[in-house]
Amino acid sequence: MLNRTRSRAVTFPPANANPGADGAALPPRLLIVGPLPPPLGGVQLTIDMQLHSSLAREFELHVVDTSKRQLRWAVENPTWKTPLYFARDFLRLVRALVRLRPKVVLVHAAATFSLLRDWVFMATARIAGAKVICHYHGTLHTRFPSGNTRSGRFIGRMLMSAAHRVIVLSPSYRREMAKAWKRDDLVWAPNMADVALYRSVSANTPAPWLASGEKAVLFVGRLSAPKGIYDLFDAIPRVLERHPEAKFVLVGVAESDAMEPVIRAEAGRRGIASRIAFLGALEGSDKAAAFATSQMIVVPSWTEAFPLVIPEAMAAGIPVVATAVGAIPDFVKDEEDGFLIAPRDWKALADCICRLLDDERLRRRIGERVRERAPREFAIEVGCGKVLEVARDVLAKPPASRLSPDCRNRI
The missing domain is CATH 3.40.50.2000 (Glycogen Phosphorylase B;)
Structure with missing residues (x-):
């Protein structure tokens, strides 16, 4: 199941895949932003499963791999290298947006201060004209952004306003986060297993x-x-x-x-x-x-x-x-x-x-x-099927090349 590639941008299927004997157009491009394994962790395994799901049959998938590689486990603590990793990943994203011009960008986001980095990724993709989906793997009960304080809820609303749609992990998260972020379009998709x-x-x-x-x-x-x-x-x-x-x-x-x-x-x-x-x-x-x-x-x-x-x-x-x-x-x-x-x-x-x-x-x-x-x-196609539905939905809506007014006013 795990794809061990260490390339900076990964494509599923390969970019030079034949469009087919009947000359049919290639499927729309979907760019996933997040870490591939190794190291092992929930987000890494989720992305790997998405790459081998029905998403890959309906979209031409590409990945901007944000993995740090040397971590022993999928835990990230800020160090002096954090700004360097951010610069590396941001440049990879910009190159992918310019070269691929994806229709949809799926950003895997976590709680804590790394969400600020993920907001930059989402805002950049949205400015580039892509439809942005945030697959949020956090909770409301983290220190940042906290769903228990007025300032934390405001920050959460600001950060998530960069996404056209947000996917969370459970029905209770959908209810709680919809209330905290004042959004009625949240979707939940469960974590999966092979x-x-x-x-x-x-x-x-x-x-x-x-x-x-x-x-x-x-x-x-x-x-x-x-x-x-x-x-x-x-x-x-x-x-x-x-x-x-x-x-x-x-x-x-x-x-x-x-x-x-x-x-x-x-x-x-x-x-x-x-x-x-x-x-x-x-x-x-x-x-x-x-x-x-x-x-x-x-x-x-x-x-x-x-x-x-x-x-x-x-x-x-x-x-x-x-x-x-x-x-x-x-x-x-x-x-x-x-x-x-x-x-x-x-x-x-x-x-x-x-x-x-x-x-x-x-x-x-x-x-x-x-x-x-x-x-x-919890089968792979159950979780990925919900992500696929959201991707179809954002594609069906009129294109927007700029940030939403709610997000733009807070920059």
């Missing part, structure tokens, strides 16, 4: 990290405090008291090389290292095997938008134990798809893990439910 991949791997797949009789509890994500890794460490002894056969399988890496040994040393200090398998970053069938051979997945994050690991877990047919943050409650129903807990409540986390390990029938019932939901709600 359902066929996760269904193709059997629960009997060999798992070298598991001994006979061990039951895997899976964690997938960045090994960091905000992702709840230390809350999970707190919960492990309580789980082991009741289920010594539990093995905690961690897929992911720390934010930096320096933090990796710190996290492993902390597991050793607590005396739980022997019950943890650190698998590092996995992808494709290896990652799917980690899901298939686990009894459940835990998502103990302090804050989230809507993590891709939840659709992936549902595609694999395993229950979810997650914190009730962000859009997670929109998609995980407590005691139906798994369990919802409060952030940082390690005792509740341990108790929910034990409840699932106690009851094989409960695990099977939840697994059957989420496995049935996955292709209907």
Whole structure:
């Protein structure tokens, strides 16, 4: 699935593709602005799935790749290099706009101050005459732009006014952000999973990290405090008291090389290292095997938008134990798809893990439910189909080559 190209601009299909024997015109061009993998992360994987979806059949897709490449995980903290990356990506965008003249530009935007950069991308594309779609992967509960303050809502409205249409991640986000940004045209599209991949791997797949009789509890994500890794460490002894056969399988890496040994040393200090398998970053069938051979997945994050690991877990047919943050409650129903807990409540986390390990029938019932939901709600064509509908809609409207008055008046 992952496209490993490192070129500055990526084209799907190739720019020299034949228009066809009947001389039919090439499809309209759609330019995607955002990071390709590596490193792995939710936005990177979403873009990769879009490139291999029905969008590529209806549009000639191009990508301005904003990936930093050297990051160990898909987390971005400002450094002295940030302005240099911005200049690089802005020049790539301008070149692509001049050379390709795309009809539609799809900008993948995140919360925090990187949204200022994404606003520049959207405004530039709009001035160039393209229809602009913002695929927003953030929440209203971030520090910037905050949806909880008047100034934060004003800033959000200003930044999003550069886009003709905005796509968010869940129905509750659509309601909340529509109110905060005073827009009635927001659309929500769920995060997605390669359902066929996760269904193709059997629960009997060999798992070298598991001994006979061990039951895997899976964690997938960045090994960091905000992702709840230390809350999970707190919960492990309580789980082991009741289920010594539990093995905690961690897929992911720390934010930096320096933090990796710190996290492993902390597991050793607590005396739980022997019950943890650190698998590092996995992808494709290896990652799917980690899901298939686990009894459940835990998502103990302090804050989230809507993590891709939840659709992936549902595609694999395993229950979810997650914190009730962000859009997670929109998609995980407590005691139906798994369990919802409060952030940082390690005792509740341990108790929910034990409840699932106690009851094989409960695990099977939840697994059957989420496995049935996955292709209907989280397949690639479900999420990408909504993006395609928005792209068709903006193309059908009269062209506009300048910023909206609302956006222009705030520059």
